[in-house]
Amino acid sequence: MGVTVSGPAIAPAIEAAGLSKVYPGGTTAAEDISFQVGAGEVFGLLGPNGAGKTTTLRILITVLRPSGGHARVLGLDVVEQPTQVRQLIGYVPQERAIDRFLTGREHLELLAALYHLPKAHAAARIDEVLSLVGLAHKADEVARNYSGGMKRKLDIACGLIPSPKVLFMDEPTLGLDVESRLKIWDHIRELKARGITILLTTNYLDEADQLCDRIAIIDAGRVKAMGSPSELKAGLxxxxxxxxxxxxxxxxxxxxxxxxxxxxxxxxxxxxxxxxxxxxxxxxxxxxxxxxxxxxxxxxxxxxxxxxxxxxxxxxxxxxxxxxxx
Amino acid sequence: MQDYAQEVGALTMRWVKRLSREKFSMLFTLFQPMVFWLIFFGNLFQRATDTQVVQAPSYIAFLAAGVVVMTILNNGLAGGVDLLFDKENGFLERLMSTPISRTSVIISRFIFVMTITSLQVLVILGVAYLFGVHPVTGIGGVVVIIGIGLLFGIGLTAISMALAFSVKSHGDFFSMLGFLSLPMIFLSTALVPLTAMPWWMSWLARLNPMTWAIDAVRPLILTGWTAALPSIAIVVVVMVVFDAVCLYGAAKAFQKTLG
Structure with a gap:
């Protein structure tokens, strides 16, 4: 099933059109957010905390219903076809969503079962992602003993289990030390080189600048500017x-x-x-x-x-x- | 169907692994109710209670049914705690971003809590046995006791999960638990029979589903099938209604949080 990525006629990997979210209390977290991400692109949502980046991302990964607008991932509607979307995407949450009583490998085994991978296939895939993120030597230790950077690597490994075509990362390097950040950046570049489309949120300017092909600047729930970092800079x-x-x-x-x-x-x-x-x-x-x-x-x-x-x-x-x- | 079994199996095994890694907590969970209530409380009040009032050969014999149902209560009400932590640290959202059936996390929790509770009920009856409490209805009675426990436990676990999904912070969750658990115990026939209570307390105790569960378990231990069967019939009806209400509430809370 070869998918051609070149040519303008190809549907975008991610498409958000007029997304909005008003929470029951009346807070508007996102208003009229629209953007398109091409296959193989690294796209960043850049903005301060509370700008609406995470809300947008949660709508795209199908765990939050938008109040208005619609969104498609790989051509599938996130509200109408959530299960199909979930099948094709990987997600790396903002929090260190780690069960400290389980080992790294047990996390990945759990995720593999949730993506319904057959056992033999799962074992191979788990070894593959463990070595991709450089966690193979700690795989059988409980996550309680992991450092912040190692937990982040495990988070990413979990997101990669389904061999996703599109990976969503919420603040991939938040709170990490400089050395770990640089390593995570290298992993993200490597994933891009493998052709994975990546959407990440960040409030680090240098991260957006270094990693993203294009960014959308989001503030107070709205897209304020969009383009490649160099276009945006030249635009000034x-x-x-x-x-x-x-x-x-x-x-x-x-x-x-x-x-x-x-x-x-x-x-x-x-x-x-x-x-x-x-x-x-x-x-x-x-x-x-x-x-x-x-x-x-x-x-x-x-x-x-x-x-x-x-x-x-x-x-x-x-x-x-x-x-x-x- | 095969996918569903795979999901629920993997999620249930996660709860088992967690429990087995928390050795101290596991011991505490399994033995705390027997040590505190059956052995200490039961022996402490042995001579302070009147066997004419409790209508049992000894206070421990009377208390055994109460401790069994209290254990079901506490396990059920605490059943949502792990989901609460999963919600707070983002693990739940990770699970929800995978292509699993929306119910499998909840079902895995039910299976786990119900299994642990049943094991605990067996251990409590075993300890009571050592103190001379021999259930007159034998193995059949024990099976029925576990069945009643499951019926009651489902509703309680559903309440607990609903709370876990709705509360803003885990502080709120634990204060709600504390608020629910002790009055449920005191306003029931766990510690004394209805006839020994002030009229207003006995009236409140009759509204408590726990009372109905205890009143069905107690004759299974103390008197025999003839006395137990009518109470069993009543408790089944009470529990079906109780479970239906709790499950409906939990489904609402679940939909609201996870869509």
Missing amino acids: GGDVVSLTLSPADLAKVEGLSQAIKGQAGVRAVSTKQNVLDIRVASPESSLPAILSAVTAQGCRLEFVEYHRPRLDDVFLAYTGRKIKDE
């Missing part, structure tokens, strides 16, 4: 030169900002106290003019910084706040 229009003036020159900030706005190659200037963020087409050609404007206005510089737009600039631009101010 140019690199950023950031000038910090000496606090004594606070009164001159406005004048300087006006002077710089007139220069060629300057797209926008925003000020916050004694800091000016200047968006420029090319820093190489604009920097001399900016610096001469500083001298002409008689300002003293305390600090100059130049950077390409980062995903946090994108997040700030679309939501009006930084992802970590809550």
